[in-house]
Amino acid sequence: MEKLAIAVDMMGSDKGPGMALEAVRSFHEKNPGVLLYLVGRKEELGDVSSLGELVEAPDVLPMTAGALDVIRAKGSSIYKASSLVREGKCSAVVSAGGTGAFLSSAALILGKAEGVLRPALAASLPNFRTGGHTILLDCGASNENSGEELMQFALMGALYQRIVYGVDKPKVALLSNGAEEGKGSPEGKEAYRLLKENPKEEYEFIGNVEGKDVLEGPMEVLVTDGYSGNVLMKGVEGAAKAMGHLLKKAFMTNISTKLGYLLAKKGMAGLKESLDPSSIGGAMLLGVKGVAVKAHGASDPKGFLSALSLASRMAKGDMAAELARLLS
Amino acid sequence: MEKLAIAVDMMGSDKGPGMALEAVRSFHEKNPGVLLYLVGRKEELGDVSSLGELVEAPDVLPMTAGALDVIRAKGSSIYKASSLVREGKCSAVVSAGGTGAFLSSAALILGKAEGVLRPALAASLPNFRTGGHTILLDCGASNENSGEELMQFALMGALYQRIVYGVDKPKVALLSNGAEEGKGSPEGKEAYRLLKENPKEEYEFIGNVEGKDVLEGPMEVLVTDGYSGNVLMKGVEGAAKAMGHLLKKAFMTNISTKLGYLLAKKGMAGLKESLDPSSIGGAMLLGVKGVAVKAHGASDPKGFLSALSLASRMAKGDMAAELARLLS
DSSP: OOOOEEEEETTOSTTOTHHHHHHHHHHHHHOTTSEEEEEEOHHHHOOOTTTSEEEEOOBOOOTTOOHHHHHHOTTBHHHHHHHHHHTTSOSEEEEOSOHHHHHHHIIIIIOBOTTOSSOEEEEEEEOTTTSSEEEEEOSSSOSOOOHHHHHHHHHHHHHHIIIIIOOSSOEEEEEOSSSSTTOSOHHHHHHHHHHHHSOBTTBEEEEEEOGGGTTTOSOSEEEOOHHHHHHHHHHHHHHHHHHHHHHHHHHTSSHHHHHHHHHHHHHHHHHHHHHOGGGTOEEEEESBSSEEEEEOTTOOHHHHHHHHHHHHHHHHHTHHHHHHHHHO | OOOOEEEEETTOSTTOTHHHHHHHHHHHHHOTTSEEEEEEOHHHHOOOTTTSEEEEOOBOOOTTOOHHHHHHOTTBHHHHHHHHHHTTSOSEEEEOSOHHHHHHHIIIIIOBOTTOSSOEEEEEEEOTTTSSEEEEEOSSSOSOOOHHHHHHHHHHHHHHIIIIIOOSSOEEEEEOSSSSTTOSOHHHHHHHHHHHHSOBTTBEEEEEEOGGGTTTOSOSEEEOOHHHHHHHHHHHHHHHHHHHHHHHHHHTSSHHHHHHHHHHHHHHHHHHHHHOGGGTOEEEEESBSSEEEEEOTTOOHHHHHHHHHHHHHHHHHTHHHHHHHHHO
């Protein structure tokens, strides 16, 4: 087997390449067999020869960059990193840059995989009912999706579950505004029909779930259009953050609650861990030629490190080939 | 001024009329000047003459009832209660029944208010940044909404803020998948343009916000289409519930965390209160002829009581007349 190679956009973070360097160092220690291409400004990265191969990229895109910026700045780190995948030098690209630049470069440079109607951005959320994860997709690669696209998302999400978490025949649900059949947008209803009438080896379709089921539902894959998926993912993220703030305030109420915090600290650490987006690693664009992972925007080294691990697991699983086989 | 009258669907809850009776008793004690019409089965309600006027309704609709069931069962408590508003006997109707039956009876029996394109279901969420509330609408009366409908929602939400919370010129934001102008669905973009180009006395339009801003954003009214609003509201509800479960587990980790809980209990009570849907009272259907409030499905007497208070405040504010004036 060929040596696995990953292209790392070192310049994506607002805070400079320090975070990415720290994550790359940890990853390299644990995975010395994986070849890393480190893409960025030489003067900022310094000597990285002990970690991987430096690929110079003079330009850095701002977090707000869109498709046009990506095309214009061919010397940007995200453009160059994605190009390494396109050229076949790497199987995966990882970036902590803005979502717009990430999605645009993956779409424009990697391109859609064989048979895929639309790529989907997939996030892995904790599922506190199963103790595992729920793959939520699409989280915002598109605004709207047809029923057929949604049906493909079910398959892509199922492969993600199998490759990354080893779940063999995951339960797939459709997000809707009611649990009963017949609820949802016209596209959602069409997807329901398609999923029901075309059972697959790769997953079990279990029907509709609602927004309230997102962290404790019976599903392992949650399929929705990109707009609603984005709203739901960010809503949950915002709610978790707000709870965190409230919890802090609750503990600061008086001397007794403060003491309570000190005693309960151990349990709270586990709670924080469960809700920490950096423990999940990032969103992955499924349905493109190669593996593309976006580390969480506010990622610390831990988040970037888990994005690297996710990319490496996904690349080893060769999802693209499997997807092409199933869609052909 | 005429005496304010409210029609109460006593049979909406799965758990029988006990909860509604308890809430009505508390409400009546605090608001002896408000006339209550208690709609339901005489044999289950018993003697309610000390609380208000009994209106017999032999049928009870199940929580899953839809529009057709409402039309077929004209003897149902929700049908009869809504009819009291239509006939002008009451200014408001309150029910803890299923959302489907509630929306159908409000739409079919009360009908749209003058000039309103589409009614919207409005929920009041806590806003931990402002310390006040955010009116989220539409939460699911429709599936899709045009730009013009969304613009009307801004006005309806602003009137809600003014009447119920006394906020004079609330900040209105559009929910989108990105904070920048130009993000969102085609309808959302159209609404952005309309809101920007038609400034109003009643509110200040502040642009787009994302799902993550739902509990801590800069807005006092959050406008979105019914499908996304439903997904967001339920997502936040589900996330809050999941956090509650996690928090409980965190405190149960060991003897030290358990002791910590006892010490921090006072602070935690405030936290629970903040996230408790029953303290909010319920969702209101705006844009119909009269006031229609749905108590939270799993409402305890406290939730039902605050739904009654909400209905009474709203009826006193005479939103329908104000809305008609502004839309004409």
